[in-house]
Amino acid sequence: MAKEIERKFLVKDNWQPQGAGMKIAQGYLSTVPERTVRVRIKDDKGYLTIKGKNEGISRAEFEYEIPLQDAEALLRLAEQPVLEKTRYLEKQGDFLWEIDVFAGDNEGLVVAEIELPTEETVFSRPSWLGEEVSGDVRYYNANLIKMPYSLWKK
Known part of the structure; x- marks a missing residue:
């Protein structure tokens, strides 16, 4: 069984795409x-x-590449709205960070994720890394469809 071990953080304003x-x-x-x-x-x-x-x-994770036409048809069947984002990849030390800049109803939200080999793995924190939100369900992508960032009280 495939297993994903991931930590999620907010990104500070000093981050710039590389x-x-x-x-x-x-x-x-x-x-x-x-x-x-x-x-x-x-x-x-x-x-x-x-x-x-x-x-x-x-958590368990299984991912498969599928034909583009199938993905387009499945997106039309999916809960709406469809999440839109641009992903940037940045290598820091031994790890690859995925920085997601959200658009649409979630514009203004920028989140960085790192996948780790174990829950205890130590990693260096880039200067642009903000608060950890790994356990905060509001930041789960599936929940951002139901309660977009634009509707949160700041």
């Missing part, structure tokens, strides 16, 4: 707490991902 980003359209076919089923188009490739329930910062 290259071209990748456009992502992402929708959910299931968002029940026991599992999420996600369809995603990254640039010109489609993906189907099934994730299990979070246990701390770990």
Whole structure:
């Protein structure tokens, strides 16, 4: 079984993209707490991902590339609205950070994620890394569709 161990952080205003980003359209076919089923188009490739329930910062994850036409059709079946973001990848030490700059109803939200080999893994924190939000369900992508960042009281 594939396992994802991921920590999520807000990004400070001093962060600047270090290259071209990748456009992502992402929708959910299931968002029940026991599992999420996600369809995603990254640039010109489609993906189907099934994730299990979070246990701390770990959960089961299965991801498969699917034909682009299937991903487009599945996005039309997904809960609306479809999540829009641009992803930037940045290598820091031994790890790759994924920095997501959200658009649409979630514009203004910038989140960085790091996947780790174990929950105890130590990593260096870039200067642009802000507050950790790994356990805050508001920042789960599946929840940003239901309660977008633009509706949060700041």
